[in-house]
Amino acid sequence: MTQQSLDHNDRGSLSGPPKWVKVSGIILVLLIFLIALMALTGSNHGPWRHFQSKEQGGQP
Amino acid sequence: MMLTDGLRKFILTAHVTTSVGWLGAVVAYLVLVIATLTGGNVEAIRATWMALELIGWFAIMPLAITAFLTGIVVSLGTKWGLFRHYWVIFKLLLTIIATIILLLHMPVISHYAGIAAETNNADLTGFGGELLHSGGGLIVLLLTTILAIFKPKGMTSYGQRRQSK
Numbered sequence: 001m002t003q004q005s006l007d008h009n010d011r012g013s014l015s016g017p018p019k020w021v022k023v024s025g026i027i028l029v030l031l032i033f034l035i036a037l038m039a040l041t042g043s044n045h046g047p048w049r050h051f052q053s054k055e056q057g058g059q060p
Numbered sequence: 061m062m063l064t065d066g067l068r069k070f071i072l073t074a075h076v077t078t079s080v081g082w083l084g085a086v087v088a089y090l091v092l093v094i095a096t097l098t099g100g101n102v103e104a105i106r107a108t109w110m111a112l113e114l115i116g117w118f119a120i121m122p123l124a125i126t127a128f129l130t131g132i133v134v135s136l137g138t139k140w141g142l143f144r145h146y147w148v149i150f151k152l153l154l155t156i157i158a159t160i161i162l163l164l165h166m167p168v169i170s171h172y173a174g175i176a177a178e179t180n181n182a183d184l185t186g187f188g189g190e191l192l193h194s195g196g197g198l199i200v201l202l203l204t205t206i207l208a209i210f211k212p213k214g215m216t217s218y219g220q221r222r223q224s225k
Contacts, residue, residue, distance in 0.1 A: 017146060017214060017216075018146070018212070018213065018214040020212055020214070021146045021150075021214050024150060028150070028153065028154075032157065035161075
């Protein structure tokens with residue numbers, strides 16, 4: 001993290017977010033949405049499913 | 061507040077060490093899961109659940125939390141900042157997501173390890189989830205390592221304002 005490398009990374013960044021940020025941001029948001037959806041709804045996923053199945057006498 | 065050179069190097073060393081250690085611990089975890097999935101008998105499955113619990117609580121968890129905290133200190137104490145560069149923000153977000161999933165998932169490991177310790181039963185039902193969690197975790201940690209090394213360019217509007225001052 002030298003000053004030279006810091007300056008190098010700043011070059012050309014005075015406009016909007018670079019393309020890699022937009023693409024990665026969209027992928028990250030979609031992944032977070034997917035994980036939240038899997039954890040909260042009926043995909044038999046999420047940390048609490050194991051404890052629910054135990055209470056119901058099913059497989060752990 | 062900028063860190064002194066000696067303190068910055070000390071915290072950066074702690075950050076790199078714990079980050080790489082976190083990655084290595086996840087690889088060890090993943091190897092155990094794959095080895096059990098591809099031919100573990102009942103005793104091996106029970107032993108693996110107990111080993112995963114130990115690796116998770118006493119290696120992965122402390123390494124993850126230390127890497128997260130030292131990363132915040134290093135970024136805030138240097139010119140990189142926490143919200144000035146997109147790569148730092150992405151690295152922070154990925155680390156937070158991985159740590160939250162780890163915190164939510166460890167009680168599940170303890171649950172299975174408890175069953176393995178108290179009974180003679182063992183099944184492979186939970187190992188599919190372990191493959192998903194540890195494999196996903198490994199991908200996230202590789203991404204954060206790539207971000208830290210390549211530091212792709214791109215400054216946030218906040219970073220640009222701070223730089224122009």
